Amino acid sequence: MPEILIRGGTRAFIPDRADMRQVIQEELHERARGIKFMQLPVYLTGKPVSNAITLGVTKGQSPLGPEQGFVWGITRLIVTGLTQSAGSPDIVNIYLNDNFGGPVWWQFNGNTFGYNFGPPLVLQAGTTLSLQNVGSIAATGTISLSGELWEVPAEQAWRLLGLS
Numbered sequence: 001m002p003e004i005l006i007r008g009g010t011r012a013f014i015p016d017r018a019d020m021r022q023v024i025q026e027e028l029h030e031r032a033r034g035i036k037f038m039q040l041p042v043y044l045t046g047k048p049v050s051n052a053i054t055l056g057v058t059k060g061q062s063p064l065g066p067e068q069g070f071v072w073g074i075t076r077l078i079v080t081g082l083t084q085s086a087g088s089p090d091i092v093n094i095y096l097n098d099n100f101g102g103p104v105w106w107q108f109n110g111n112t113f114g115y116n117f118g119p120p121l122v123l124q125a126g127t128t129l130s131l132q133n134v135g136s137i138a139a140t141g142t143i144s145l146s147g148e149l150w151e152v153p154a155e156q157a158w159r160l161l162g163l164s
Helices: 017-032 154-161
Strands: 003-006 010-013 036-039 070-080 091-096 106-109 114-124 129-133 143-153
Touching: 070 106, 070 154, 106 114, 114 154, 129 143, 143 154
Parallel strands: none
Antiparallel strands: 003 010, 036 143, 070 114, 070 143, 091 106, 091 129
16 A cells, blocks of 8 residues: 655555455455355156155155255246146145145246246255145156255345345
């Protein structure tokens, strides 16, 4: 930093362009630390049995959710393999923590098999996603849940909402 002598003998350091650039770069680096864009791991995948499907931890799939210390901001979810139909497409619900009797987190059908979210759907550490059909389904091939998300450290969860 350049040193400037001010009347009365007081000295002050005034940042120059290079100093300001360095501070800004350090701040941007610090803000971006721990934030990453990811594809949703394709853990929830399987074939229907007897016109029904249930996918989740209780069915032997790996837990699908953020690890301890992190939060997910899900921006896109897609369920592939459902049968389309003008009258009665296949329907599946997404639940939290294999709570198939609990509230539905999101619903998909063969005609509307993907959604984009903005602001993102927030999933906290220790919470997992699971999938189960509604009524009988016609699909016979593999059904999979995929998507995109932002992962951030839990103490930075506010960043998922676009706050600065």
